[in-house]
Amino acid sequence: MVKKIRNDAIFRKPVIEKTKKLKKDLKIFHEKKFNEYKNFYKFSLVSVILIFSFFSLPNIINYLDDNFIKKKTIINVSKKNFELTLNNKKSKIKKIDETSNLENVYDDIDVFSSNEQNVNTTRLSASTIEQLFEDTKYNLKKVKKTKLVNIGNSLDHLPKEMKNIENTKKRKNLFIQIVLPLIIEENTKIKLDRKKLFVILNKNNNSKSEVEWLKNKFKQYGVVKNDLPTLKVRMDEIPVSLAIAQAAKETGWGTSRFAQKGNALFGQWTWSGDGIKPAAAESNSKHKVASFKVLKASVKAYLRNLNTHSSYKKFRKERAIQRDNSGKLNSLELVKYLDKYAETGIEYTKILSKIIEQNSLTEFDDVKILPTSKKLKNLI
Numbered sequence: 001m002v003k004k005i006r007n008d009a010i011f012r013k014p015v016i017e018k019t020k021k022l023k024k025d026l027k028i029f030h031e032k033k034f035n036e037y038k039n040f041y042k043f044s045l046v047s048v049i050l051i052f053s054f055f056s057l058p059n060i061i062n063y064l065d066d067n068f069i070k071k072k073t074i075i076n077v078s079k080k081n082f083e084l085t086l087n088n089k090k091s092k093i094k095k096i097d098e099t100s101n102l103e104n105v106y107d108d109i110d111v112f113s114s115n116e117q118n119v120n121t122t123r124l125s126a127s128t129i130e131q132l133f134e135d136t137k138y139n140l141k142k143v144k145k146t147k148l149v150n151i152g153n154s155l156d157h158l159p160k161e162m163k164n165i166e167n168t169k170k171r172k173n174l175f176i177q178i179v180l181p182l183i184i185e186e187n188t189k190i191k192l193d194r195k196k197l198f199v200i201l202n203k204n205n206n207s208k209s210e211v212e213w214l215k216n217k218f219k220q221y222g223v224v225k226n227d228l229p230t231l232k233v234r235m236d237e238i239p240v241s242l243a244i245a246q247a248a249k250e251t252g253w254g255t256s257r258f259a260q261k262g263n264a265l266f267g268q269w270t271w272s273g274d275g276i277k278p279a280a281a282e283s284n285s286k287h288k289v290a291s292f293k294v295l296k297a298s299v300k301a302y303l304r305n306l307n308t309h310s311s312y313k314k315f316r317k318e319r320a321i322q323r324d325n326s327g328k329l330n331s332l333e334l335v336k337y338l339d340k341y342a343e344t345g346i347e348y349t350k351i352l353s354k355i356i357e358q359n360s361l362t363e364f365d366d367v368k369i370l371p372t373s374k375k376l377k378n379l380i
Contacts, residue, residue: 096229097313100222105308108220109301110293111270121294126159126174133177140173143180144363150370151185153177156294157263162254172359175254179247179265180240180364182299187237188369190303193217194235201228222308233320234307239331241361243302245352246341248359262291266302311340331356331365 124132133139138153155178165171197217200210218226221234250267251259258264262276268290269275275288292298306312315337322329335352342348356362 096227097233097316098230099224099227100308100310101224102222102308104219105222105304106301109304110297111290111301121156123157124155124159126161126165129155129159129178130174138177140176140180143367147367148370149181149184149367151181154181154185154296156296158251158254158259158295160260162260171255172248172253175248175251176244176359176364178254179244179295179299180367181369182296183238183240183243183247184367184369186296186299186303187240190235190237194237197232197235201232220304233316236307236316236319236323237329238303238306239329239334239362240364240367241356242331242335242338242352243299244361244364245331245335245355245359246302246338248355249348249351258289258291262289263293263295263298264289264291265295265298266305268298268301268305306338312338329365331362 133153136150136153138150143149158175158178162171162175165174196213200206200214203210206214214226214231217223217231217235221231223231223234247265250256251265254260256264256267257279258267258276264276269287270290271287275290277288290298290301292301306315315334318334318337319329322333332353335349335356338352339345339349344351
């Protein structure tokens with residue numbers, strides 16, 4: 001029997017080719033599956049990111065607003081210039097609070113001739129005022145406790161009988177009761193104006209009414225060339241304790257002729273035809289003491305005077321520094337910068353300090369007006 005010899009090369013060739021094809025198909029299949037899974041994962045990842053972004057977008061926007069955009073808006077050129085000047089850093093900018101135009105700063109205040117005193121409203125007697133305060137439960141002890149005062153208790157004139165009140169403490173208390181709501185009301189107006197100023201400064205675009213409001217404030221504060229840093233320095237409150245002390249010193253706790261006849265609480269001088277001429281002993285003086293229709297006008301003029309006149313630039317700078325450091329005003333420090341208010345200079349400031357300390361006037365510095373609405377309460 002003849003043994004048939006098998007040709008292995010011929011026999012194996014179809015098997016090898018079939019095996020190679022199978023491997024190739026498997027490879028293509030795996031690659032296809034891998035690409036499908038890869039695409040699926042990519043799609044899933046993108047979907048998760050999109051969904052997360054969609055839900056996170058409001059929070060991201062708020063975060064950016066709070067931490068970047070708003071800060072960028074607040075740190076404007078005027079604030080930068082303000083800080084540079086306070087820190088005495090060299091810069092090419094002009095100095096803050098250096099130039100003024102005081103021609104129209106009192107246009108909105110009722111100043112009048114000495115021939116027309118007290119013709120607009122009724123002057124109440126001391127006993128009537130005391131009864132009025134008692135009926136409305138207005139007393140200084142309560143004010144110190146609640147830190148609130150009702151500006152509805154404001155009066156237009158001091159009573160004629162101030163000199164006749166022999167009890168010094170009683171006379172002082174009545175005087176403070178009369179001037180306190182007047183000072184706080186005018187300070188509150190400045191406070192609200194200051195808040196509005198910062199709102200305007202922090203906006204990219206301002207309305208026509210806001211621009212007009214700014215123009216009016218530039219005029220009131222004697223600011224030239226729309227100088228915003230200077231307006232920010234000048235538009236600020238005067239500590240209540242300091243204002244009361246000056247009113248007490250200038251009027252002898254409400255007994256002076258200027259206070260009684262012209263509602264002049266702060267002895268402001270004028271060289272125009274209006275005002276009350278000093279007594280015969282001072283007849284050589286060319287000035288007069290400015291007279292006002294009501295006490296409130298005197299307070300407003302006093303605040304405007306300290307906030308605009310060049311004699312009180314150092315006072316305003318120190319006040320700005322105090323605002324920048326702690327936000328609160330220290331009357332016993334600020335009073336040192338009022339040496340130019342009176343001819344006695346430094347001695348005058350020492351007397352004011354004693355009045356503040358001896359009568360515990362700083363207890364009135366954080367008193368606010370009693371709000372008549374929720375809106376006003378939120379504003380002040």
